[in-house]
Amino acid sequence: MPPPVLRRVAMMRPLVAGWKRANETVGVVPTMGALHEGHLSLVRAARAECSRVIVTIFINPKQFNSTEDLAKYPRTEDEDLALLAPLGVDAVLSPPPEEVYPPGFATTVSVSGLSAPMEGEHRPGHFDGMATVVTKLFGMTEADRAYFGQKDWQQLQIVQRFVADLNLPLTVVGCETIRETDGLAMSSRNRRLDPAARAIAPALHRIMQESAALIRAGAPVPETMKTARAQLVEAGFASVEYLELRSAATLDRVQDLSAPARMLAAAHLGGVRLIDNIAV
Numbered sequence: 634m635p636p637p638v639l640r641r642v643a644m645m646r647p648l649v650a651g652w653k654r655a656n657e658t659v660g661v662v663p664t665m666g667a668l669h670e671g672h673l674s675l676v677r678a679a680r681a682e683c684s685r686v687i688v689t690i691f692i693n694p695k696q697f698n699s700t701e702d703l704a705k706y707p708r709t710e711d712e713d714l715a716l717l718a719p720l721g722v723d724a725v726l727s728p729p730p731e732e733v734y735p736p737g738f739a740t741t742v743s744v745s746g747l748s749a750p751m752e753g754e755h756r757p758g759h760f761d762g763m764a765t766v767v768t769k770l771f772g773m774t775e776a777d778r779a780y781f782g783q784k785d786w787q788q789l790q791i792v793q794r795f796v797a798d799l800n801l802p803l804t805v806v807g808c809e810t811i812r813e814t815d816g817l818a819m820s821s822r823n824r825r826l827d828p829a830a831r832a833i834a835p836a837l838h839r840i841m842q843e844s845a846a847l848i849r850a851g852a853p854v855p856e857t858m859k860t861a862r863a864q865l866v867e868a869g870f871a872s873v874e875y876l877e878l879r880s881a882a883t884l885d886r887v888q889d890l891s892a893p894a895r896m897l898a899a900a901h902l903g904g905v906r907l908i909d910n911i912a913v
């Protein structure tokens with residue numbers, strides 16, 4: 634059965650109130666639609682741990698720093714609902730922008746420090762827009778548990794930070810990145826890669842893995858990362874925004890593996906911006 638789609642935010646509260654009266658656990662999976670196996674893995678994780686599952690589909694204008702990126706973002710609602718139908722989703726919340734940001738809306742949730750580098754540097758305003766909408770989605774759905782992909786590692790750290798800082802009464806669950814068989818991290822934006830770019834795209838994950846192996850074997854971090862950036866361009870990437878080793882938790886730059894480290898990257902290929910990250 635396709636899940637019921639709620640367009641009005643006000644319809645959420647009575648539905649959830651009934652579930653809460655029956656002591657049910659509510660899980661939420663926030664998305665921007667154009668669903669793929671990565672999203673579905675989050676829904677399955679929520680389904681396994683919660684008695685009620687809400688998927689939100691909202692293309693949040695506040696987190697796009699380019700009107701072109703917003704205009705080009707894939708919109709595939711019918712396919713999305715068909716993919717969710719067999720998974721036992723209780724409700725899809727998909728409001729229009731004016732429901733989420735009515736006239737007079739004036740609040741921003743902003744996490745300092747974690748939001749500054751990498752995606753924050755290259756997509757100004759992105760994380761304030763993301764944190765603001767995710768805070769609102771948590772308020773709308775009153776979820777007990779919220780599911781996010783590790784593919785957006787920096788986003789996941791920021792969400793965990795503001796949930797703790799604001800004493801929000803829910804648990805954030807980070808789920809593993811789902812990949813194509815050639816290693817490319819699944820992403821809605823992948824569907825904009827033409828066949829030539831699609832063939833080059835897995836080099837991102839491959840070069841990151843090879844570099845991580847070198848660093849684990851004792852190779853110096855700055856030189857290894859510099860070589861990796863050059864290899865990406867040689868492989869056919871148009872440009873590399875960042876490819877760095879950082880603390881997995883604080884996102885500070887690190888030069889060794891004395892604490893859990895994460896390698897994170899964003900690079901352009903065929904007019905598409907790809908991101909990825911791996912544990913090192």
Ligand SMILES: Nc1ncnc2c1ncn2[C@@H]1O[C@H](COP(=O)(O)OP(=O)(O)OP(=O)(O)O)[C@@H](O)[C@H]1O
Nearest residue numbers: 664665671781782784785809810811819820821822
């Ligand atoms: N390959 C994946 N594996 C696991 N989770 C994922 C994957 N791709 C996206 N997600 C998660 O799904 C949620 C919604 O992400 P979003 O709708 O932005 O999808 P996306 O495919 O990442 O799109 P985009 O092209 O904007 O990066 C986020 O928590 C994100 O981390």
Ligand SMILES: CC(C)(CO)[C@@H](O)C(=O)[O-]
Nearest residue numbers: 663664665693763766785
């Ligand atoms: C969490 C999110 C749905 C908020 O708009 C978005 O940033 C995303 O799709 O990762």
Ligand code: BAL
Nearest residue numbers: 665696697759785788
């Ligand atoms: N996956 C993060 C949402 C975005 O790209 O805006």
